Amino acid sequence: MTDLETVVGYVFLAAAACFVLGLHLMNSPATARRGNLLSASAMAVAVLATVVLLIDRGTITTTGWLVLFAGTALGSTAGLYAARTVQMTAMPQLVSLFNAVGGGAAALLAVSHLVQSAGTTELAARVTVPGAVDVLIGAVTFTGSLVAAGKLQGVVPGRPIVFQGARSANVVLALGFGTGAIWLVADPGSLTALLLLVTAALVFGVTMVLPIGGADMPVVISLLNAFTGTAVAMAGFVLDETALIIAGALVGASGGILTKLMADAMNRSIPAIVIGGFGTGDNGPAIAAGPGAGVRELSADDVAIQLAYAHKVIVVPGYGLAAAQAQHELAALAQVLEDHGVDVSYAIHPVAGRMPGHMNVLLAEANVPYPQLKEMDEINPEFPQADVALVIGANDVTNPAARRPGNAISGMPILDVDRAKSVIVIKRSLGHGYAGIDNELYTDPKTGMFLSDARKAMTMLKGAVQALVG
Amino acid sequence: MSTDLLAAITVFVLSVLVGVEVISKVPATLHTPLMSGANSIHGIVLIGAMLIAATADDLVSYLLAFAAVAFGAANVVGGYVVTDRMLHMFRARPAATRERGRSS
Numbered sequence: 001m002t003d004l005e006t007v008v009g010y011v012f013l014a015a016a017a018c019f020v021l022g023l024h025l026m027n028s029p030a031t032a033r034r035g036n037l038l039s040a041s042a043m044a045v046a047v048l049a050t051v052v053l054l055i056d057r058g059t060i061t062t063t064g065w066l067v068l069f070a071g072t073a074l075g076s077t078a079g080l081y082a083a084r085t086v087q088m089t090a091m092p093q094l095v096s097l098f099n100a101v102g103g104g105a106a107a108l109l110a111v112s113h114l115v116q117s118a119g120t121t122e123l124a125a126r127v128t129v130p131g132a133v134d135v136l137i138g139a140v141t142f143t144g145s146l147v148a149a150g151k152l153q154g155v156v157p158g159r160p161i162v163f164q165g166a167r168s169a170n171v172v173l174a175l176g177f178g179t180g181a182i183w184l185v186a187d188p189g190s191l192t193a194l195l196l197l198v199t200a201a202l203v204f205g206v207t208m209v210l211p212i213g214g215a216d217m218p219v220v221i222s223l224l225n226a227f228t229g230t231a232v233a234m235a236g237f238v239l240d241e242t243a244l245i246i247a248g249a250l251v252g253a254s255g256g257i258l259t260k261l262m263a264d265a266m267n268r269s270i271p272a273i274v275i276g277g278f279g280t281g282d283n284g285p286a287i288a289a290g291p292g293a294g295v296r297e298l299s300a301d302d303v304a305i306q307l308a309y310a311h312k313v314i315v316v317p318g319y320g321l322a323a324a325q326a327q328h329e330l331a332a333l334a335q336v337l338e339d340h341g342v343d344v345s346y347a348i349h350p351v352a353g354r355m356p357g358h359m360n361v362l363l364a365e366a367n368v369p370y371p372q373l374k375e376m377d378e379i380n381p382e383f384p385q386a387d388v389a390l391v392i393g394a395n396d397v398t399n400p401a402a403r404r405p406g407n408a409i410s411g412m413p414i415l416d417v418d419r420a421k422s423v424i425v426i427k428r429s430l431g432h433g434y435a436g437i438d439n440e441l442y443t444d445p446k447t448g449m450f451l452s453d454a455r456k457a458m459t460m461l462k463g464a465v466q467a468l469v470g
Numbered sequence: 471m472s473t474d475l476l477a478a479i480t481v482f483v484l485s486v487l488v489g490v491e492v493i494s495k496v497p498a499t500l501h502t503p504l505m506s507g508a509n510s511i512h513g514i515v516l517i518g519a520m521l522i523a524a525t526a527d528d529l530v531s532y533l534l535a536f537a538a539v540a541f542g543a544a545n546v547v548g549g550y551v552v553t554d555r556m557l558h559m560f561r562a563r564p565a566a567t568r569e570r571g572r573s574s
Binding site: 012015019020022023024026027028029030032033035036037039040043046047050051054057059060061063064067068070071072073074075076078079080082083084086088091094095098099101102104105106108109111112113115116126221222225228229232233235236237239240241242243244245246247248249250251252253254255256257258261335348350355356357358360361364365367369370371373375376 | 474475478481482483485486487488489490492493494495496497498499500501502503504505506507508509510511512513514515516517518519520521522523524525526527530531532534535536537538539540541542543544545546547548549550551552553554555556557558559560561562563564
């Protein structure tokens with residue numbers, strides 16, 4: 001090891017430490033931005049150190065430099081453009097795309113390393129085993145994340161796509177990449193084995209995510225995130241770069257934890273989600289809007305009176321709010337209420353939105369101060385003191401049926417909306433949620449329904465409250 | 471088993487444990503920025519891609535290296551920028567101006 005290599009090694013170590021510190025600073029919204037900047041600076045320094053290392057080694061060809069600069073320029077521009085222009089509602093798609101390219105890059109590393117070594121150096125098992133795993137996970141993540149992004153964007157239908165013989169196709173594919181991986185380890189120089197592994201894994205990524213419904217996306221994105229982390233760590237083993245191992249392990253842990261949290265919050269086991277099932281992403285047949293059995297309908301003025309004379313209002317935003325892009329209108333309504341002396345807070349279910357924590361970002365974008373955003377465990381004891389629980393576009397996560405055994409959502413953690421003194425539900429129609437069952441909350445005598453698009457409803461209510469309080 | 475490999479596996483296992491410990495403390499409010507921030511961290515694959523590009527010497531490996539570098543760079547740059555954009559929106563108090571329109 002030359003002196004410079006040693007120095008670069010220490011720089012990488014410092015960068016890895018900064019990544020951990022950066023993640024640690026994310027434990028509070030007040031310090032999170034600093035954490036991200038620390039992490040980004042560490043990454044920049046690590047990349048520069050690599051450039052210095054490459055110059056010093058001098059093995060890189062002119063074409064190599066061209067490839068490096070062109071690739072970096074293209075990738076940075078694309079990444080920067082996407083990051084600057086993306087709508088906050090489209091964040092899950094973007095995170096999926098970044099996941100796809102990360103996984104893809106990790107797989108390409110191993111492929112490239114294996115191709116370059118083919119016929120020249122004999123690779124040991126300590127390179128080929130993680131190499132095969134890297135290619136497998138990276139390729140599955142690449143296509144899987146692309147399909148997930150397509151589903152979230154609506155390019156690929158959100159409903160589970162199940163075709164005849166899907167299960168046997170998956171078995172064949174699994175055999176394909178299994179054989180490819182073992183063959184590759186036995187004979188690292190074999191391009192056929194590599195090709196078999198890559199192809200089977202790429203196709204498997206597609207067939208794995210296609211049958212998963214839109215509502216299960218928070219779990220899928222987290223799972224793919226964990227995959228990418230693992231793939232990057234494996235790439236670290238292949239290249240013998242500790243920094244990649246550490247960073248990959250951190251991301252793998254983060255993805256793993258989020259996957260578990262999301263699956264628990266949806267009351268679904270991870271295998272059940274991956275195999276596919278309910279969670280269609282499309283609303284079931286809507287009951288015609290109109291007075292349904294035992295449902296009390298309210299006018300905008302009724303709702304405005306209830307809100308204006310309440311002391312404490314808890315807002316329960318769901319995906320309907322995000323889909324209607326009504327977060328700004330909601331924040332405006334809340335501001336009017338607060339100016340009138342009403343205590344407003346927000347109850348956020350872990351799976352509100354399309355990825356972990358999505359709803360918080362949408363509300364933060366609408367300038368809602370984060371101390372008002374309460375997690376489920378924190379807000380549930382407060383519902384009995386609330387005069388009004390205002391449910392906007394949320395369904396299954398408010399259904400008291402979850403406390404009873406014997407139905408599709410039994411055992412799912414819910415927001416105790418039914419314990420508030422009164423409940424107002426704003427919803428487009430009386431249709432079902434993803435679980436496809438009736439929401440008992442709607443027929444509760446203290447519940448009033450205001451059937452309208454979330455965005456229009458917020459604007460109307462703001463006007464009505466303003467007229468009332470002057 | 472070589473000591474090198476053992477050391478690498480040790481680093482991996484300890485990093486997973488550190489990750490679990492640190493990330494369990496992140497509040498649900500920040501889960502989206504956490505995921506996108508973690509995404510940018512795995513953009514370190516860019517460094518690996520650069521090392522691979524340095525040893526490339528034929529068309530196939532140049533192409534593979536190009537794709538890997540481009541993917542890695544998009545991951546790093548886009549990930550950090552979008553995370554910063556999101557975190558910038560989290561405020562403890564409402565902005566001083568009464569304008570509750572778009573921030574950022």
